[in-house]
Amino acid sequence: MVDSGATLTISSKTYSAWSLRGWLLCRLAGLEVTEKMVANDAANRAELLLLSPSVLVPRLTWQGASVWDTLAIAEFLNEQFPGAQMLPEDPIARAHCRSISGEIHSGFTNLRSALPMNLKVRHAKFPVFSGARPDIERIEAIWLECLDRYGGPFLFGAQPTVADAMYAPVTTRFVSYAVALPEPCEAYCRTIAEWDPMREWIAAAKAEPEEMEELDVEF
Known part of the structure; x- marks a missing residue:
């Protein structure tokens, strides 16, 4: 990990995808960050909900740069740490x-x-709203194609990439709500659950105060 004085502004670890x-x-980049938590009082939650999805959470602040939006953060980190291989080396896979x-x-x-x-x-x-079924089926198709094409256990092969960071919260949803999945997708959910950074995040989420209210909008 690179100790560089970077700060990452985040919200609830329990609810904020x-x-x-x-x-x-x-x-993934190997950048050590100091976490700056957005306060969880009612006024802050209301403000976050009004601003969503343009709210600046997460926001990475480092070396004079302030970068928000997850894809912008991904591209910025990929530029700064090309050796981390956050994206596949092959241009087609990338x-x-x-x-x-x-x-x-x-x-x-x-x-x-x-x-x-x-x-x-x-x-x-858990009764899944029928309108969500096409979304679930599309995610299954994405995962199945990637796992078959690149060999797993992550979406683009042996090592996690930006795509795994982006889909990790989806795996937690499927586990939390007992969504039935094809076996390769189930295996992928297990792979993400066993990924060391995910273990760390989930443990921290479970340690958050119980009185924290669930956000009405997923960030």
Whole structure:
């Protein structure tokens, strides 16, 4: 890890999928960051909800740069740390990685609404809103194609990339809400759950105060 005085502004580790993505991207780059938590009082939550999705969380501040939006953070870190191989080396695979990362960044609104990220719940059964089914099926198709094409266990092979950081919160949703998946997708969810940075984040989420209210909009 590079101790460089970088700061990452994040929100709740229990509920904030975008914060998780930004944090994982920093881990992929090998950049050590000081976490700056957005206060969880009601006034701050209301302000965040009004600003979403343009709210500046996560935001990476480093060496005079202030970078928000997860894809911007990914590209910035990839430029600063090319040796970290945050994107696949092969240009075709790299384009594929950027494409599916952009897809999760801009889409799947029904899934976000129906299955909000909550790392403190685990349902044995959960009725999934029918409108979310196409989103789930599309994510399954993305994962199955990547795992078959690049051999797993991560989406683009043996090592995690930007795409895995972007889809990691989705794996937690599928686990939390007992979404039935094809076995390769189940295996991928296990791979992400066993990834050391994810273990660290989930442990920190479980240590957050119980009185924290769930955000109504997923960041």
